[in-house]
Amino acid sequence: MRHTDLDILISGGTLLAMSEQMNIIENCLIGIKDGVIVSIQTKNGQVSSGNSPKEIIDASGCVIMPGLINTHTHLPMVAFRGKADDLPLMEWLHNHIFPLEARFVNKTMVYESAMMAMAEMMLSGTTTFCDAYFFEASIAEAAQACGMRAVAAQGFADFATPDNPKYEKMMAAADRFVNCWKSYAPMITPAFFCHSPYTCSSSTLVNVKKAAREAGILYLTHLLEQRDEIEIIEKRYGKQPVRHLYDLGVLDENTVAVHCNWLTKEDMKILADTGVGVSHNPESSMKLAAGVAPVAEMLERKINVGLGTDGAASNNDLDMFREMDSAAKIHKVMSLNPTVMSAPEVLQMATSGGAKLLKLDHLIGSIEVGKRADIILIDMNQPHLSPVYNYYSHLVYAARGADVKTSIIDGKIVMKDRKLLTIDLPKTMDAVNQIAKQIAAQ
């Protein structure tokens, strides 16, 4: 393909493709056309002036890598960021988060807060997220409006939720949600989310999985975030949570279990055998003192693991660079083994691993010809990223969201030189601050 046919040419810089070969190309040229990566070459001399693509991005001094994939978020919770911290978990949840959600979560709040969360994500290198919350259609609308790639999971629980006070209506609403988004918007993938084995009855867990199978979509659930969950489920069903889900028949390769801090070896065997993937959220589980997932062992057992931040009320940011750093470090100290969770492994978890987990690896997760152009540029010309011996190491242990210079999603530049191009940031922040005033005044 000639450069004249390109929408975007990324010129110079160091490509970390994050493909299976983990190839690194210095001084590269990447061509993008109609949202797709159409060419990856080594730059030989200058691009001749006759072959001008519509836009050239100078990436000299930058690392070029796939956009980060945040596999677990509750985006609108940015509106509660810092409202309640350092509290016992049940007090945090029942005296703060649940009452705040009951009172303040509505369509407008969800849309505006999710939009601010997307601004934060674009500015810190995330190009795809998997969200689970209430009024999920509003989150899908916000993603659609600003051009982010999203898996949007409509939530289920056996208690009145802010969007569907009557449980009976949930299933019908979910059907409408899937039908609306499945064929309508290629950047939005609908999914279903059962809150947990302890807040969803067996029939809810089974019925939602049946509907997810019929629709051919992902099925997500929180699982074993807290140790207490084991006792609750054992009392109720006479077995441990993973075995309970297995016996209900809801575990398969389209199921994503979130957290999994308290898996036994038998649990891991079940997840590996059934093909269930895991979303690992280390910072949230550290802050909530929930536990540490046995990720190194999961990876040994070939369980697919993606990385996520969880909601901003328990993290308290959506910066996947910080999450990578914590993921690399927490497992080393827990096992007293500094060789586990190497920088390349963690970077895979945040890119190609996340794409596999969300069944989007045919589209994203690596920079290869034919994949969609979800690409970020990291400015390496900074003292905290100098000198460079090993790019993977710097990206995991020293880079941070603010080092992302440019973000491209589906071939469109959404952030350039730290400026957002598809979100009116002052307007969005003002809308969230207005909501926050009411929350603070309560």
Next chain:
Amino acid sequence: MRHTDLDILISGGTLLAMSEQMNIIENCLIGIKDGVIVSIQTKNGQVSSGNSPKEIIDASGCVIMPGLINTHTHLPMVAFRGKADDLPLMEWLHNHIFPLEARFVNKTMVYESAMMAMAEMMLSGTTTFCDAYFFEASIAEAAQACGMRAVAAQGFADFATPDNPKYEKMMAAADRFVNCWKSYAPMITPAFFCHSPYTCSSSTLVNVKKAAREAGILYLTHLLEQRDEIEIIEKRYGKQPVRHLYDLGVLDENTVAVHCNWLTKEDMKILADTGVGVSHNPESSMKLAAGVAPVAEMLERKINVGLGTDGAASNNDLDMFREMDSAAKIHKVMSLNPTVMSAPEVLQMATSGGAKLLKLDHLIGSIEVGKRADIILIDMNQPHLSPVYNYYSHLVYAARGADVKTSIIDGKIVMKDRKLLTIDLPKTMDAVNQIAKQIAAQ
């Protein structure tokens, strides 16, 4: 004092004084004259045009707080950042770090690398550091040149070090070091650093402490970073490391023990009784899989604890905001108690706690009239720091070094709007990159 007499007036913004009262002043005015904070007021209306200080800093939308104090660094190790990661500790140390130091550490390398490290620190809100390395005079010179406040500790160990191949000459060199810096430069505080109980003989530990007492300076040592140290010291001396140091008489309120990951309750009692302070470096100890210090219990026992990053070869950055985040989270998950290490406690550890540890609390660590003006401004008008319910929470759990807008040290602006004013950054980075080329080629 009238505003006309001021060198700098910080106008607007929210002051987190980090004084004992932990007072917060919205929309404040802070006057600085001859390096000292001379006035703190609430802003009532506009400053009248007749009262112009030499420089007005508009802090609206910012948090104003004391500069962060990094209580343990090996600054020149930024030159080895990312050179060796994810390795077993002994392989990392003996096959990588020690050979690199033997071959590449010299006065020029130390000066240039330390200068780049100071650039990184200024850009991420650190205004004071306590460093321990070889050729420490070169680090003091670099700090003096760029206007950073430093405790510079000359190192001792019973093996040939890059700066003093003959151990016998160490003491004389150390004396010269102290005499040179003690009265000469008010921003530089000399100190002595015994590498550890397992690399320093009893006589070295005792003689260096004697010299430190005579000079009236701090005495630092690594202590119980790795669990193995217990067995080594028990084999050699028939007792555990803290008891060994206690019996040698080197523990007092001018001793700083670094790491302390494997303290027993008896050890903590000894530290508390003797007044020894502790430098806590959570990220380095996580990455090296060294262990987690029992900090919550130390604080309960009124042991003075400051925060530090350690060297960039084991962290891999010098960002104290990230260090605060990790410090707040790691102890929660280790104890499965989300109420330990609250955000205000962690912020104290990184400011007033660090100042106390380094015996500089009469000068720095809080923003109070009469203290030296070591002040940073954090730009809160960003999506990842919105909305604001609790400043402490945001600074610990969501802010990062890149959010620091302006840094003032001893009443001089060293970084403004992310631009360094006292360091030629391209020149410094180029010098370090040249050194790194030789390191990479070996």
